[in-house]
Amino acid sequence: MSEIKVNSIKGVGASAAAITVNNTDGTCTANVTNNLSNRNKILNGAMSVHQRGTSSTGITGSDYYTADRMQLVLANGGTWTNTISTDTPNGFAASYKLDCTTANASLGGDDLVLFRQIIEGHNLQDFAKGTSSAKQFTLSFYVKTNKTGTYVAELLDDANSRIVAKSYTVSNTDWNRYTINFPADTSGAIADSAAAGLYVHFWLAAGSNFTSGTQQTSWATNTKANRVNGLTVNIADNTSNEWLITGIQLEVDNTGTGVATDFEHRSFGQELAL
Secondary structure, eight states: OOOOOOSEEOOTTOSSOSEEEOTTTOOEEEOOOSOSSSOOOSTTTTOOOOTTOSEEEEEOSOBOOSSTTOEEEEESOOEEEEEEESOOOTTOSOEEEEEEEEOOOSOOTTOEEEEEEEEEGGGGGGGOTTSTTOOEEEEEEEEEESOOEEEEEEEEEGGGTEEEEEEEEEOSSSOEEEEEEEOOOSSSOOOSSSSEEEEEEEEEEEOHHHHSSOOOOSOEEOOGGGSSTTOOOOTTSOTTOEEEEEEEEEEEESSSSOOOOOOOOOOHHHHHHO
């Protein structure tokens, strides 16, 4: 039997070993920069916890309707039914589903439909936002919809009035995983508190007052017209439209590669406690 004996494994040009081997008992120490647990800053990203119920109809306003921590925000954005669906990608048991029941095909300037989660500042400190060591943000999620086109995801640091947004294209009606990388932000530290630290927005429809500017793909002061430039869809324009999402993950891009890790599945009990 072949055997390789080493004291350590080190990358070319690296100053420190990636793996150090104990020569006495054979154990090793690994220098792992991306956490294997507690990576996902989104709570209930797999939609497994839904204490309010599994269905809500006649929705015309903003509220938390089914899945815990998941908020639908509407302003003259039609009428909706929200259900916890078993239509999911492989490896998931639930998704958050929106069905349009009354359309609005002609949006006013301030009209909108967006889906979001608000993350507490306590849970965002390892992004080091507002410091010279700030880290990139990697957002990944699974979406299925019959409304193909270009959508926009946005991070909003409301306390510091700063935004960043990027587009992603849905080109078919299947379940697909999308990954969006947002740059680090060396301005605007997020307070280590239970207050809202970051709003993660999935824009589904927006009036011209949100879309008439230039898309803000790097962090900058919140300018309303720049928030959703690039959005080509209005999810509320037809009663046949539906939109499903699950497997949402926001993580620190420790490697700087922009590659999303596998979705972090937590136990039901842990997710409920969180």
